[in-house]
Structure formats: C-alpha cells, structure tokens
Amino acid sequence: MMTDLNKALIDFCLRIADNSLIHAQRISEWTGHGPILEEDIAMSNVALDLIGQSRGFYTYAAQIEGDGKTEDFYAFRRGEREFRNKLMVEQPDNKDFGFTMMKLFLNGCFDYLMFRDLMKSTDETISGLAAKSIKEVTYHVRHAGDWVVRLGDGTEESHQRIQNSLNELWPYTNELFEQDSVDTLLISNGIAFDKEKFRDEWTKMVHEIFAKATLSVPENNTYSPTGGLKGIHSEHLGYLLAEMQYLPRTYPDAVW
Amino acid sequence: MVTLESSEIWDLLNSIPDPEVPAISIVELGVVREVRITDSNVEVDITPTYSGCPALKSMEEQIRAKLLLVGLTPIIKTIYKPAWTTDWMSDETKEKLRAYGIAPPEKLSFENLHPFANNDKGPVACPFCSSTDTSLTSRFGSTACKALHFCNGCRQPFEQFKCH
Numbered sequence: 001m002m003t004d005l006n007k008a009l010i011d012f013c014l015r016i017a018d019n020s021l022i023h024a025q026r027i028s029e030w031t032g033h034g035p036i037l038e039e040d041i042a043m044s045n046v047a048l049d050l051i052g053q054s055r056g057f058y059t060y061a062a063q064i065e066g067d068g069k070t071e072d073f074y075a076f077r078r079g080e081r082e083f084r085n086k087l088m089v090e091q092p093d094n095k096d097f098g099f100t101m102m103k104l105f106l107n108g109c110f111d112y113l114m115f116r117d118l119m120k121s122t123d124e125t126i127s128g129l130a131a132k133s134i135k136e137v138t139y140h141v142r143h144a145g146d147w148v149v150r151l152g153d154g155t156e157e158s159h160q161r162i163q164n165s166l167n168e169l170w171p172y173t174n175e176l177f178e179q180d181s182v183d184t185l186l187i188s189n190g191i192a193f194d195k196e197k198f199r200d201e202w203t204k205m206v207h208e209i210f211a212k213a214t215l216s217v218p219e220n221n222t223y224s225p226t227g228g229l230k231g232i233h234s235e236h237l238g239y240l241l242a243e244m245q246y247l248p249r250t251y252p253d254a255v256w
Numbered sequence: 257m258v259t260l261e262s263s264e265i266w267d268l269l270n271s272i273p274d275p276e277v278p279a280i281s282i283v284e285l286g287v288v289r290e291v292r293i294t295d296s297n298v299e300v301d302i303t304p305t306y307s308g309c310p311a312l313k314s315m316e317e318q319i320r321a322k323l324l325l326v327g328l329t330p331i332i333k334t335i336y337k338p339a340w341t342t343d344w345m346s347d348e349t350k351e352k353l354r355a356y357g358i359a360p361p362e363k364l365s366f367e368n369l370h371p372f373a374n375n376d377k378g379p380v381a382c383p384f385c386s387s388t389d390t391s392l393t394s395r396f397g398s399t400a401c402k403a404l405h406f407c408n409g410c411r412q413p414f415e416q417f418k419c420h
Contacts, residue, residue, distance in 0.1 A: 038394035038404065045396040052308025056336065112371060128337030132307055134369075135339060135420055141371035143395050208372065 002065075005189060008182045009123070010061045012192060014074060015084040015182075015229070017057035021075060022237070023089035023107060024050035025244050027100060035097050042143065046104065049136040056129045076248040080238050081231040088172035090237045098151045098162040102169055105144035109205045110176045111137045113198040122190035145209045152213025159214065166210070167218050174224040176202075258293050260326060265291050265298060268326065272318045275311045276399050277417075279356035282315050286344035289335060298323065299331045303340050305420070306400040342420050354383045359405065359416035368419055380416050382407035390414075 028047040034040025058071035089107060093100045115137060118130035151162040177195045186192035210217060227233060247254060269291070270283040282288055282302075290301040300319055304312045316332050323330045342361035345353075350360035359380045367373040379390045387409025394404040395418075402415040 038396070041398075042394060042396035045400055048308035048310070048400060049306055050308070052304070052306060056307060109371075124337065128335070128339070131339040132304070132336045136307060138369060138371045139395070139418075145371060205372070 005185060006064050008185045009191065010064050011084070011182045012186055013057040013061040013064075013126075017054040017061065017074065018083045018085040019054075019089055019107075019228075020050040020057070021054040022083065022085040022240065023103075024048075024054065025240055026089060026091075026093045027104070029093060030097075030100065039097065043100070046140050046143070049140070053129070053133045053136070056132065060125050060129070072248065076245045080233050080241055083231060083233065083237060083241070084228060085233075085237075086172070086175050086228040087225050087234055088169060088175065090233060090240060091169070091172070092236055096161055096165070098147070098158065099165040099168070101144045101147040101151070102162060102165040104140055105148050105209070106169055106173055106206065107176070108137055108141035108144055109202055110173075112141055113202055113205075114195065117193035117198065121192065126191060148209055148215070149213040152210070152215045162213070163215055166215055170218050171221055171223040172225055175226045175228060178226060178229055180229055258296070258298055258328065260293075260298075260328070262291055262293055265293070265323070265328075268322050269300070269319060272315070272322055275314045275318075276401075277353070277356070277358065279352050279358075280345075280349050282318075284345065284349040284352070286340055286342075287312075287315060288319075297331060298328050299333065301333050301335050303335050305340050309400055311399075340420070342417065353417055357383050357414065358402065359383045359414060361417045361419040364419055380405055382409055382412070383414055384412055385410040 024047040027043050027050070030040065030043040031047075032040065034043055054075075055071050058074045061074065062069040062071055086107075088103060091103070093103065112134060115130040115134035119127050119134065121127040121130065148162060151158040153159070177199055179195055183192055183195070187194055207217070225234070266283065266288075269288050270281045272282050274280055274282055274285050274287075277285070285305065287302050287305065288300065289303050290299075292299040292301075300323075302312070302315065302319070312334070316334075319332060320330060341364055343364045345361070353360045359382070362380075379388045380392075381388050382390050382405075385407065387407055389408040390405050391408070392403065393406050393413065397404045397415050401418055401420065403418050404413060405416055406413050
C-alpha cells in the first residue's frame with residue numbers, strides 16, 4: 001500500500017519531468033530548421049539537457065511506483081490528460097526563433113529558482129537531480145536571455161517580434177507558480193518548497209532582462225490560462241504527443 | 257569471489273577512453289565515482305556529465321565489457337550527487353585535452369552559478385597556438401560539454417571543454 005507521501009512524490013516528479021520533456025520536444029522541432037547552424041546545434045543541445053532532466057525525474061518516479069513502471073512508460077504510454085506539464089511549454093514554437101528563446105527564458109528563470117530551492121530538499125534523490133539540473137538551466141537562461149536582449153534592442157522588426165512573443169507568453173507565466181495539495185504535503189516534509197516565496201525574485205529577474213531589451217510587460221493582463229496540474233491542456237498537446245509517441249504506440253516494445 | 261584489488265579495478269577503468277573525447281579516460285573525466293568490492297561482486301558508481309549525455313550508456317557498456325574480461329559482472333549504479341563538475345579534472349587531464357586540440361575548462365567560480373552574473377573571464381587560449389586573441393563563436397558545440405571558439409591568431413576554429 002503506497003503512502004500518501006509517496007503518491008505525492010510521484011506526482012511531484014512527474015510534473016517536473018513532463019514539463020521538461022514537453023518543452024524539450026518543442027525545442028527539438030527546430031532541429032534542422034534553426035536560423036543559423038550554431039543556433040540549430042544550440043537548440044538540440046538544450047533539448048537534450050531537458051530530456052536528460054526529465055529522465056532523471058521519471059526514473060525516480062518509476063522507482064517509487066514500482067509495478068514495472070519505467071521512464072519510457074511515462075513518456076510514451078500516457079495520454080494528454082495524464083501529462084502534468086504547464087500550458088506554456090506545449091504552445092507551438094514554429095512561429096519564430098525569438099518566441100522559442102522567450103519561452104526558454106521565462107520557463108528557465110522559473111526552473112533556475114525552483115532547482116535552487118530543491119537542492120536543499122530532504123529527499124536525497126531530488127536534491128541530487130536539482131543540483132545536476134540547475135547547472136544546465138543556468139546556461140540555458142544565460143543563452144536565451146542574451147537573445148532576448150539582442151532581439152529586443154535590435155532592429156525595429158526584431159524588437160516588435162520579440163515583444164509580440166512576450167505579449168503572447170506572458171499570460172502563461174502565472175501558471176508556473178500554481179501549487180496544490182501535492183506541494184503542501186511535500187513542503188511540510190521538507191522535500192519541496194513554496195514557489196510563492198520566489199515569485200518576487202522571478203519577477204525581478206525577468207524585468208532586469210526586459211529593461212535591457214527595451215521590452216515592456218503587458219499591463220492589466222487578466223487572461224491566465226491554467227490546467228496543467230489537473231491534466232487539462234490546450235489543443236496543442238495532443239498533436240505533440242501523437243508525433244512524439246507514434247513509434248512506441250505503433251510498434252510497442254520496439255528496440256533501437 | 258573477487259580476487260582483484262580495488263586499485264587494479266580502477267586501473268582497468270582508467271584504460272577506458274571517453275567515447276566522445278578519447279584523449280582522456282572515463283576516470284579522468286570524473287564519471288567513475290566509486291568502486292566497491294563486495295564478497296561476490298563489484299559495484300561501480302557512475303555519474304553523468306550532463307543530464308542528457310548520450311555517451312553515458314556507452315560508458316556503462318564499456319565498463320561492463322572491461323570487467324567481464326577479468327570475470328566480473330559489475331553492478332553499475334548511476335548517481336547524481338554530488339553533481340559532476342569539470343573541477344574534478346586534474347591539471348594533467350586538462351593538459352591532455354589541450355594537447356588533443358580542445359581548450360580545457362577554467363576553474364568553476366561563483367559567477368558560473370548565476371545566469372546573469374558577469375561571466376566574462378576574458379578570452380580562452382587557443383589550444384593550437386596559445387594565442388588569447390580568440391572569440392566565442394557559439395556556447396554550444398558538437399557535444400553537450402563543449403563550446404565553439406575561433407582563434408584570430410592561427411585563424412582556426414577550436415572547441416573548449418565548458419566549465420561546468
């Protein structure tokens with residue numbers, strides 16, 4: 001019989017893993033289509049890091065759940081209602097390069113602060129995975145942040161396009177900080193930490209870069225899409241999963 | 257019954273080249289963390305360089321193959337703590353990288369740990385001509401652990417093992 005704490009821990013790991021995996025899948029769609037070769041390679045590298053991070057958290061969830069579960073089960077044998085990623089990461093990236101960099105920047109700043117807290121987790125595996133992931137995330141944020149500045153204070157067109165990306169993505173940032181009873185239970189056990197506590201720091205971080213990039217955050221925003229924690233997604237996730245899961249769904253247990 | 261000494265097992269593992277940078281071994285890279293000899297077996301702890309490093313699987317297979325040759329079937333465990341860092345490389349290992357044509361990583365500093373910190377350590381010395389008249393071409397290179405630079409001295413691109 002699984003304890004409530006273990007159930008919460010599995011959910012917690014799947015949320016982090018799903019978010020990184022879906023984000024990685026989106027970024028990897030650029031492979032072969034990057035604006036220049038260096039950025040094509042950069043995005044593949046970033047996607048690889050994120051897939052690696054999700055694998056760590058999936059593997060830990062599988063270990064706790066037992067019952068023959070594996071990282072591949074979570075990635076390839078679950079439907080969209082079972083995925084717990086935030087809505088921001090599943091939004092299609094095929095708009096322009098700046099959109100991808102803005103998304104990587106907004107989510108990356110959040111991940112940086114989240115992993116910084118999780119490094120202090122009383123759960124040894126969580127703190128280990130966090131210490132590993134934060135180094136990679138730091139590098140991603142640095143890279144994406146540079147592009148946000150470069151495009152923001154670049155030409156009139158690049159400025160307008162990255163500003164449009166920010167306008168489009170900003171409403172999704174509220175969901176990043178959502179928590180529920182899973183978090184509450186883990187917080188009371190010292191395994192996780194209250195995300196609200198670093199919200200001001202996150203806001204300061206992103207504004208610091210937006211100031212340099214001459215970008216402005218949309219004011220009076222009242223639209224705040226949500227649903228990831230409950231597995232209620234935008235229509236885009238289904239298409240993404242259909243592509244990502246095609247092979248293992250069509251040829252179950254196929255090996256490389 | 258394991259008849260080898262721990263140091264002999266370390267030596268064996270030290271003869272396995274890194275699949276992506278064969279100039280150094282997986283021990284020198286810092287991937288092999290611990291070797292434990294038990295009554296009937298040997299346990300090897302390894303840690304990934306980057307979370308998604310595709311070479312880890314290959315390293316695991318090579319460790320298995322190498323130890324199988326001396327009659328051992330190791331239990332290989334992937335651990336994440338402490339997180340791998342390029343600071344584990346010795347000066348000798350870094351010199352091997354340089355001689356192979358890859359600029360070695362500098363020492364990890366506080367600045368590496370915050371995304372907005374001033375990370376400009378000045379130019380990386382070219383591994384071919386030692387010129388410091390170089391510039392960063394791309395933060396990301398042919399593998400997760402390397403960045404791409406260009407040397408204005410000898411007009412050649414080169415890779416740097418990123419400080420991590």
